[in-house]
Amino acid sequence: MTPAARLSAAIELLETIDAHRVPAAGALKEWGTRHRFAGSGDRAAIAGLVWDVLRRRASSAWIMGEDTARARLLGMLRLERGLSTDAIAALCDGSRFAPSPLTDAERSALTSHSLAGAPAHVSGDYPEWLDPHLAEVFGAERALEAAAMASRAPLDLRVNTLKAARDKVLAATTHLGTMPTKWSPVGLRIAISADARNVGIHAEEAFIKGLIEVQDEGSQLAAWLSAAKPGEQVIDLCAGAGGKTLALAAQMQGRGRLIATDQDKRQLAPIHERLSRAGVHNCEVRTPKGQGKGDGDALSDISASADLVMIDAPCTGTGTWRRNPDAKWRMRPGALEVRLKAQAAVLDRAVHLVKPGGRIAYVTCSVLPVENNGQVRAFLARHLEFSLVPPSETAAALWDKADDFSAATLQSAEGLLMTPRRTGTDGFFVAVLRKK
Template structure:
């Protein structure tokens, strides 16, 4: 971050707000905001689906999981940066979409809402333990077009899919440096060699995604990291190995933000490889997003 490194680090040490994503399959943001008025919920600055509850440094998190809107699947807890990352994938109804590192399903749920229940959504993860909560979350959210593929032994759960996906989303395993304001102790728990392990994991999952995308399809590569080796460097290395892929310019991906695209472009950090959001610049967690299109 150059001369901005102190300001960026200070922002990463501040208290993060509680961000919610309104599930478009079940509710409208205005209605949910009204029902959560007692918690001080306000629209997020960028995401058209977000609500934000600002918390003081010593405040306790409100019991969102006990709210009727949460129980009925109208809202999910999701940082605005993560919401924007999902929007930048431009998942559309009728597409075949693969969430390659689905984990607990946060982005899977967002993708399903963007697809409006139409098309084929496949969620999987190399670590089947991470997938445990996804079934209940999908049910609560009213998602009916998602297929969960749990790894079994050495068998590839996506063996039947070869160069046919419209979109492969990679919520990549990373150091998580962008989430330090939510997990302050994480900066001291990072072990020597952790970055190198993550870089290897990211390169492997990008290689896997390359074989799943059809001509004209795209890969959305996402990290919750602010480290260049995990972000721009990783994308440049991938494109060097796969010249059939090209990075979509950030200004093209920003069109999903409608009237806020120009303001977002001034706030976020644009690079030739994609967008970088940070607590200081965008008021979100640290997220990097790159969209790659296959010729």
């Protein structure tokens, strides 16, 4: 397919997403099934166009003065890809399979319009109803923070130190373009271009042998800040597919007792194979009893004995927008209310599991204060036997980059917040709570 034909395909896909309100990933998969003539390079390029439009949906429509699939794509080419008006016009020449030629109004908008004077939710590309929440945490910098959250994410890997050192894995993966992560002492990073094909990590020998796992650097650091130690009893209360469970196991060096569970048993399905591949032998997976979501208590035999309870809390995922830009436009206020109730419930559930002197690590991949600072304040008010351990204090004992890392994060009385703009990671909030 020609570059112009790819633009036409992207416009068609965006129109489908708009008309049928379907997730972008599903629309792209369906399009690929119906257009088998398109090669992998074409599909990757078209997907890149669609995701970039979703990243810059509001700002692209703003500069074009029109909120249509075509207008958003043209605006994205100007804002995100940096194409000149003439370059865009050359692609939209009306030839076979190409988009129709630019109108005078479109050419004028591409040439003369900018984001000067645009509201924060437009220049930052996020739903307007979230503006008060982002203003609470970022203030006047919310548009800059949100714009960074709309940027293209790299592919981050965590080296499994149960099997290999980072330097060894780095040398074995140079063909992928891996580089050490800035903060995580066990992370590797691969930069991803706009039209890049799937890196195919799951076919790499290092992955097959369990030397690496896909995990954002921020997620790695959230687990790192929990300070899990060899010999401790650690419970991963919202283990899901096991990303942080695997990280905790490596921190524990395979020694101690690690329990992984989740209220939704369906989320646990991949964890068994992942633990086996990683060579984790000290982890017990506990599936809730019963047939439905949340039926039964898989931890009924545990009371005040855990050194650490990790809560990777269910949240809105606002911190991961750069990996799933479709999610922010599909998010509704009601979803936030559901998450807030679930977070309070899982925090309260952890209380009786922790022994005196033990700790709870509360983590979200959200930047919204109501899910982060607000939940911690409310928890401390409900449970006076807990107090906050400043994450910067925890970090200081862990690695030589702790001071610089703490300075880069957004610190508050309740914890620390990583963001793409500040730390180059996904958005993650971390609070450590100690039982007196």
